[in-house]
Amino acid sequence: DTALYAAKRAGRGRFEYYSDVMDTKARESELRRAVAQDELVVYFQPAVALATGELRAVEALVRWNHPVRGLLGPGEFIELAEETGAVVPLGAWVLRAACREAAGWRTGIPGAGPLRLAVNLSPKQVAQADLVTTVEAILTETGFPPDRLTLEITESVILQPDPLTISRLQALRDLGIQLAVDDFGTGYSALSYLRRLPVTMLKIDRSFVTGIADDPEARSVCEAVVHLGEAFKMNVVAEGIETADQATALIDMGCVIGQGFFFHRPLPPDEARALVKQQFAALT
Ligand code: C2E
Ligand code: MG
Ligand code: MG
Ligand code: MG
Numbered sequence: 001d002t003a004l005y006a007a008k009r010a011g012r013g014r015f016e017y018y019s020d021v022m023d024t025k026a027r028e029s030e031l032r033r034a035v036a037q038d039e040l041v042v043y044f045q046p047a048v049a050l051a052t053g054e055l056r057a058v059e060a061l062v063r064w065n066h067p068v069r070g071l072l073g074p075g076e077f078i079e080l081a082e083e084t085g086a087v088v089p090l091g092a093w094v095l096r097a098a099c100r101e102a103a104g105w106r107t108g109i110p111g112a113g114p115l116r117l118a119v120n121l122s123p124k125q126v127a128q129a130d131l132v133t134t135v136e137a138i139l140t141e142t143g144f145p146p147d148r149l150t151l152e153i154t155e156s157v158i159l160q161p162d163p164l165t166i167s168r169l170q171a172l173r174d175l176g177i178q179l180a181v182d183d184f185g186t187g188y189s190a191l192s193y194l195r196r197l198p199v200t201m202l203k204i205d206r207s208f209v210t211g212i213a214d215d216p217e218a219r220s221v222c223e224a225v226v227h228l229g230e231a232f233k234m235n236v237v238a239e240g241i242e243t244a245d246q247a248t249a250l251i252d253m254g255c256v257i258g259q260g261f262f263f264h265r266p267l268p269p270d271e272a273r274a275l276v277k278q279q280f281a282a283l284t
Helices: 003-010 013-021 026-037 078-084 087-108 130-142 154-160 165-176 191-196 204-208 216-231 244-253 268-284
Strands: 040-049 055-066 068-074 116-120 147-151 179-186 201-204 235-238
Touching: 003 040, 026 055, 026 087, 026 201, 040 087, 040 268, 055 235, 055 268, 078 087, 087 116, 087 130, 087 165, 087 268, 116 179, 154 179, 154 191, 165 179, 179 235, 201 216, 204 216, 216 235, 216 244
Parallel strands: 055 116, 116 147, 147 179, 179 201, 201 235
Antiparallel strands: 040 055, 055 068
C-alpha cells in the first residue's frame, strides 16, 4: 500500500497522519483543493553554462505549502497526483504560475530575454487530448514566448509512443516549444523511438552524474548520452551536479549545460528573480 509505504519512509509522526486520518481518496481531494486554493508554490532551479556558470535556464519545481505539514517536496505528493489524475490540474497550475513569474522577469529585467524556462510534464498530462490547447492558452494568457519554453517529459512517455502522443508532441514543437527527455538513461528508451520523436534535449539523470568520478559504468553512460546528443543534434543537460570534479568531468566530455546543488539549489520565486536580475541587468 503506497500510503503506508510513504508514511513509513516519512517517519513516525507522519505514519499516524496517514494511517489514522487519511486514505488515498481523502489525500487526493486534499491535494486537489490545495491546487484550487493556490497552496502550491513554484521553486526555480537554475541551469548554467558549465564553463562559466552563466545562467541559461530555470526549471520550475513544484512545492506544496501545506497548512499543517509545512513545505512539502514533490516526492511527497507527485506520485499520488499521477495515480489519481490530480496531476493534470496541478501541472496546468504549475505551468501557468511558472510562465506568469518568468514573463514578469522578462518585462521587468530587459536583459533577461534569452533566459529559458523548463517545466515538467507528467505522463498523464501528455495523454490528455487537450494538452496542446491548454499549453497554448496558458502561453497566451501569461504572454510567455513559446520559443523560450522547454517541456520536460519522462522516458516512460517515449516507451509508448502511440501516434496520438507523437502528434501532440509535434504540435508543441510546431508552436516553437523545445522538448526534453528528463532523467535520461534510467529507463529503457529504445534509440529508434528517440530518433523518431520530436525531442530536442536529453537530461542526463543525476544517478549517473553522481558516479561520474569513481564509477566507470556511470561515467560511460554520461559519455554515451553526450555522444547521443551530438549524433541526434539534441542539447544535453547534466543534472544533479554536486561537486567541482563532476562539473569538470562533464566539461571534458563536451557537456555544455548543467544543473545541480554545486551551482544553485531550487530557489523560491523572489530569490530566483533576484538572481536573474543580478545576472542579466548588467547586459542591458
Ligand atoms: P526532476 O525534474 O528530475 O528535477 C530534479 C530534481 O533533483 C529536483 O528535485 C531537484 O531539487 C533535485 N536536484 C537538483 N540538483 C540536485 C543535486 O545536485 N543533488 C541532489 N541530490 N538533488 C538535486 P525535486 O524538486 O524534489 O523534484 C523531484 C521530481 O519531482 C522532479 O525531478 C520531477 O520529476 C518531479 N516534479 C517536480 N515538479 C514537478 C511538476 O511541476 N510537475 C511534475 N509532473 N513533476 C514535477
Ligand atoms: Mg525535470
Ligand atoms: Mg530530471
Ligand atoms: Mg531527476
